[in-house]
Amino acid sequence: MYESEPPFSLEVAQQPAASIRKRRKLPLKRAGEMGIALGYMAPGLLLLGLFLFYPAIRALWLSLSTTDLDGKITGFVGVAQYRLLFTSPAFWTSLRATLLFAVIVVPSTLLVAMGLALLADRELPAIGLFRTLFASPMAASVSAAALIFQLFYNPASGVLNDLLQHMGLGPVPWLTAPGWALFSVALISIWMNVGFTFLLLLGGLAQIPRELYEVADLDGISPWQRLTRITLPLWSPTLFFALIVTMISSFQVFGQINILTRGGPIGATNVLVYDIYRNAFFNFQYTSASAEAMILFAIVIVLTLLQFRIGERRVFYR
Amino acid sequence: MxxxxxxxxxxxxxxxxxxxxxxxxxxxxxxxxxxxxxxxxxxxxxxxxxxxxxxxxxxxxFSAFADAFNAAPLGRFLLNTVVVSFGIVAGQMIAAVLAAYAFAFLSFPAKRLFFVLFLATMMIPAEATIIPNYLTMRSWGWLDSYAGLVVVPLTSGIGFGTFLMRQFFLQLPLELYEAARVDGASSLRFLLRIALPLSRSGAAIFAVYAFLNAWNQYLWPLLVTSSESMRTVQIGLAMLQWADTTWWNLLMAGVVVILLPTLAVLFLSQKQLAKGVIAGAIRG
Incomplete structure (x- = not known):
């Protein structure tokens, strides 16, 4: 792991920093610099402390307590909320919907983005324009995307049913049938994710040394072997990173569900974050919602650590 | 051959x-x-x-665009979104640049620990903190206020920004810092006059991502705004859809309006986007 630098590393950041690190021996600490340093870190520490660390701990505490309808803690109950959740069929339905959502979104996003990246990884005239257009869905907000797709899914004048009709296929109840709704909201995420994932994977491809391909071409290697023997192995750190990032964002899906299906029909799209939202802000069940939030937190942490352990060390920013 | x-x-x-x-x-x-x-x-x-x-x-x-602005206070929504987005981007930038400066140029005890603390914030999903943050905003009377809309989403970018800016600062030769100090420049002056201008490409990468995330955010503004006058455009528009679903052209005119700023940024900053993707994954 250490000897062979992953082909796709923090190009902007890590390489120059690593080469400079030896020269950058800062003068030994003086007590005076601690005060200055604290001053510089103060805005960040204050904001992170008040609105990130403190609420994270408070959420954990809430999940172990009981509260009144105002969210005031009235008692400590230990893991009772978690036990209640794990025996509640509604929670498992919600967790299953979330997993199913991820199962639909993650592989499709990766495959589409891989195809697009392979297609655009060639220096051709006007390729920059195509790359920007391929990345363009990342500019879309979840509300804009949800509203556009709502127009697509419209039963009367929707685009998708119109196109299906031209192909001689019957209308699909996109958002109204429990069997279709999750797929329909997942399609929105796939479209939104593709832009960013494409850019990420294209960056990964650009890190693969071109000489490898030239040597392989001299050896008369077939395009398929080129892909499986050179591209995929050297691409894999980026692919793994993209996999984790897409998984994490799939577990956090909320916007289009609130806008289009509100968890329905009959709970088919009641994913974890939507369930947290309903429980906390409509049913005032702050404690069980906090327990659910902690479970989501745990899932995200596990996925992040997996990326740190198995993949290279890279940072996440949400 | x-x-x-x-x-x-x-x-x-x-x-x-x-x-x-x-x-x-x-x-x-x-x-x-x-x-x-x-x-x-x-x-x-x-x-x-x-x-x-x-x-x-x-x-x-273009009549649907005019009608959309008449049917809903789109102008007000846009103004709110502009104010909130700039507040978030500016706040993240200030907090991140200052902290990054300490990590790159100062030497102090427990520096590594502080740095890890900043980085660890990137692992905490916003959903894990929204309930306590909502309760805090409510007890401070910050619901339906710009302060409440800005201050919580602001924290989501500080970790990444600090990491990114520190990397750019580390590329500057230390002699530059020492020379400036010998000349009697204060450390803040060195940061603002020398370090930051030389690292502006890093600041640009960060600003682009911070803006896309701030402009497009949905869950937090949904929670903390209840009055129409404080709504951001993302929330206001999605609510228009429940009011009257048959006016598709009005709704889509609104959608086009909220997409224009982010699409413009996307087209104008391809280089920053590509570099930002490499520097770390950015999710909204």
Missing amino acids: SDRVFPTVCRRIRVATLGRYFLLVLCTIVIVFPFWYALSTALSPTEALNRGPRYWPADPT
């Missing part, structure tokens, strides 16, 4: 390139279609939309 083979190879390459362009165009059409369809609908008069989907605007007119 015989001279008969060479033209064949050339032709094969040309056919392959043509095929690639064909696929590039095909994929572009599919990916851009939602944007195109929103625009086409926004430009179509209502009567034309009643006859079915408009893949191409019939009798294009």
Whole structure:
């Protein structure tokens, strides 16, 4: 792991920093610099402390307590909320919907983005324009995307049913049938994710040394072997990173569900974050919602650590 | 290589390139279609939309844009979103640049620990903290206020920004810092006059991502705004849809309006986007 630098590393950041690190021996600490340093870190520490660390701990505490309808803690109950959740069929339905959502979104996003990246990884005239257009869905907000797709899914004048009709296929109840709704909201995420994932994977491809391909071409290697023997192995750190990032964002899906299906029909799209939202802000069940939030937190942490352990060390920013 | 083979190879390459362009165009059409369809609908008069989907605007007119601003306080929503987005970007930038400066140029005890603390914030999903943050905002009376809309989402970018700016500061030669200090420049002056201008490409990468995330955020503004006058455009627009679903051209005019700033940023900052993706994954 250490000897062979992953082909796709923090190009902007890590390489120059690593080469400079030896020269950058800062003068030994003086007590005076601690005060200055604290001053510089103060805005960040204050904001992170008040609105990130403190609420994270408070959420954990809430999940172990009981509260009144105002969210005031009235008692400590230990893991009772978690036990209640794990025996509640509604929670498992919600967790299953979330997993199913991820199962639909993650592989499709990766495959589409891989195809697009392979297609655009060639220096051709006007390729920059195509790359920007391929990345363009990342500019879309979840509300804009949800509203556009709502127009697509419209039963009367929707685009998708119109196109299906031209192909001689019957209308699909996109958002109204429990069997279709999750797929329909997942399609929105796939479209939104593709832009960013494409850019990420294209960056990964650009890190693969071109000489490898030239040597392989001299050896008369077939395009398929080129892909499986050179591209995929050297691409894999980026692919793994993209996999984790897409998984994490799939577990956090909320916007289009609130806008289009509100968890329905009959709970088919009641994913974890939507369930947290309903429980906390409509049913005032702050404690069980906090327990659910902690479970989501745990899932995200596990996925992040997996990326740190198995993949290279890279940072996440949400 | 015989001279008969060479033209064949050339032709094969040309056919392959043509095929690639064909696929590039095909994929572009599919990916851009939602944007195109929103625009086409926004430009179509209502009567034309009643006859079915408009893949191409019939009798294009901008009247839906004017109507959308009349039907809902879109102008107010936009103003709120602009204020909140700039507040978030500026706040993240200030907090991140200052902290990054300490990590890159100062030496102090427990520096590593503080740095890890800043980085660890990137692992905490916003959903894990929204309930306590909501309760805090409510008890401070910060619901329905710019302060409440800015201060919580602000924290989501500080970790990444600090990491990114520190990397750029580390590329500056330390002699620069020492020379400035010998000349009697204060450390803040060195940061603002020398370090930051030399690292502006890093600041640009960060600003682009911070802006995209701030402009597009949905869950937090949904929670903390209840009065119409404080709504951001993302929330306000999504609520328009429940009010009257038949006015598709108005709704899509609104969608086009909220997409324009982010699409403009995307087209103007391709380089920053590509570099930011490499520097770390950014999710909204």
